[in-house]
Amino acid sequence: MNIQTLYSRQTLMIAAMCATGVLHQQKAFAQEPLKQETIDIISTNQPKLRDAYKLNLTASLPGIDTSRPLLKYQVPALNLNFMYQAAQLKPLALGRDSLGALQNNFIKLGYGNLKTPYVQAGFGSGRKDAYNYGLFVNYVGSQGKEISDQQYSNLNVLASGAYLLPGFELNGSLAYDRNTIHYYGYNHDTLKYNKGDIAQTFNQFTASVGLKNRPQHDWAFEFQPQVKFILFNDSYKRTENTFLARIPVRKQVFEDIYIKAEGVFDLSTYKQENVRSINNNVVAIHPAVDIIKPGFVLHAGVNPTWTNSKFYLLPDVVNESHLVRKKLILSSGWISYFEKNSYRNLINKNPFMAGLADGILNTRVEEKYTGIKGTLGSHFNYNTKFAAVTWYNMPLFVNDSADTKFFTTRNEEQLRAFQLHAEVGYIEEEKFQARVTFDWYNYNKQETEVKPWHLPPFQGDLFLQYTFAKKLRLSADLFALSGSYYLLPNKDFGKTKGAWDLNAGASYDVHKNFSLWLNANNIFNTHYQRWYLYPTYGFNIVGGVMIKF
Structure with missing residues (x-):
């Protein structure tokens, strides 16, 4: 049965029921009052639509056209007439070297009070592509007027040169140094000496040769071996022959990591009047690794060393960390090394020493330090260091109890001190320079000796230089030196006075x-008196001319 038939039947039924109701209503109206009727709906009409048919569509790509199209172009010819004709290209001649001629040679002559002649000269080859050479001569001397026999003279001659090969540089030098002093540290009221008896002359001949490679890139090996022969003698028939060789090698292995090593052979033999001889040898190898990064540098190595008939493995660690780039750098380290106590090295410290003592040992120095350094702006620079320093087998100079004008050495087995170093500088191109430095040592422990004989605890220096109009240059150098302890023949001791010295x-x-x-x-x-009984010369002025050509 469809929806329309059902709908028609329900309509007829409702119409019949309504008609019957009307009849009954009319009859009831005539006979009795109207009664209420109830209509029951059996079911409700719920229309529905028939399901629609769905179309399923499947998309597909068109086939690929692999045929190569043939394209034809027709470019019309353009006939253009230019009024400008380009000139023919020609190479330009190189400009002349803008560097002026060098003044390779100079002679400096002068004279001053205290009978002070001054001669200095230098001669050089100038700019050469294949080689260069130079010769330097210096002579100066003085004679004190307040103390007899207070005089000295110093002569230095140096000839050096280098020959440049495609991959190497060969260099060498010959030098002669002659230094004459007099032992004037005696009581001039009671003692008299002939000048020949108290004169002392030190002669030193030095020959050196070295080789240096010229790497073509940063990753190549770098090596610079050098060999030096030194003959040293004095007027008292003391001689010392030294052979010194250094062989450093360096190689870059990564972008900021380098490995390096250096072999050191320092061999010397001391003889006095051809009677006795003392052999003093130091052999060491210094392997290390350097890490160099922006704002960070680390040098880590060890120093295996053979000397004094013993083997030592010494630390060699240094670090620099930039807390503020280039302005505040933290520097710290733990290093140890040997200072060779040869006759020549000790004479360079104290020229009034009488010979080399038997059984003298080389000094081992150990430093543990930290400090800050850096630059401020474009002119200021500074460097500070606080260190704990220990010297093992340190030779201390004391006046000879038999003859006080000579010095002998006392071996201090262990000397300790705290060191404070400070340095501040200012540089304004070549116009103005200023620098102040000082070193302060607090000697707090010695095991063998009562005092650190002739070691001044404080030394300072203030240097100034100013140039006016690139013609007039003025300089000043102020030194400060504290007093030091000295030992008397009766085993008592005293202390020299501190001093200021202005040049x-x-x-x-x-x-x-x-x-x-x-x-x-x-x-x-x-x-x-830097050395007890040896006062300085006093005021000295020297002037002269200088010729450059």
């Missing part, structure tokens, strides 16, 4: 080839 200099360029100069030393005229 000043000036030079004026009259011409590019000619200038005048003047130097004044010990302007305060203080006769302080």
Whole structure:
């Protein structure tokens, strides 16, 4: 049965029921009052639509056209007429070298009070592509007027050169140094000596040869071996022959990591009047690794060393960390090394020493330090260090109890001190320079000796230099030195006085080839004693001319 038939039947039924109701209503109206009727709906009409048919569509790509199209172009010819005709290209000639001729040679002559002649000269080859050479000569001497026999002279001659090969540089030098002093540290009221009896002359001949490679890139091996022969003698028939060889090698293995090593052979033999001889040898190898990064540097190595008939494995660690880039750098390290106590090295410290003592040992130095350094702006730089230093087998100079004008050495087995080093500098191109430095040592422990004989705990230096109009240069150098302890023949001890020493200099360029100069030393005229019984010369002024060509 469909929806329309059902709907028609239900309509007829409802119409019949309504008609019957009307009849009954009319009849009831005539006979009795109207009664209420109830209509029950059996079911409700719920229309529904028939399901629609769905179309399923499947998309597909068209086939690939693999045929190569044939394209034809027709470009019309353009006939253009230019009024400008380009000139023919020609190479330009190189400009001349803008560097001016060098003044390779100079002669400096002067004279001053205290019978002070001054001669200095230098001669050089200038700019050469294949080689260069130079010769330097220096002579100066003085004679004190307040103390007899207070005089010295110093002569230095040096000839050096280098020959450049495609991959190497060969260099060598010959030098002669002659230093004459007098032992004037005696009581001049009671003792008299002939000059020949108290004169001392040190002669030193040095020959060296070295080789250095010229790497073509940063990753190549770098090596620079050098060999040196030194003959040293004095007027008392003391001789010392030294052979010194250094062989450093360096290689970059990564972008910021380098490995390096250096072999050191320092062999010497001391003889006195051809009677006895002392062999003093130091052999060491210094392997290390360097890590160099922006703001960080680490040098880590060890120093295996053979000397004094013993083997030592010494630390060699240094670090620099930038807390503020280039302005605040933390520097720290733990290093140890040997200072060779040869006759020549000790004479360079104290020229009034009488010979080399038997059984003298080389000094082992150990430093543990930290500090800060850096730059401020474009002119200031500074460097500070606080260190704990220990010297093992340190030779200390004392006056000879039999003859006080000579010095002998005492072996201090272990000497400790705290060190404070500070340095501040200012540089304004070549116009103005200023620098102040000082070193302060707090000697707090010694095992063998009562005092650290002739070791001043404080030394300072203030240097200034100013140039006016690139012609007039003025300089000043102020030194400060504290007193040091000395040992008397009766086993008592005393202390020298501290001192200030001011030096000043000036030079004026009259011409590019000619200038005048003047130097004044010990302007305060203080006769302080760096070594007991040996006062300084006092005020000294020297002036002269300088010729450059």
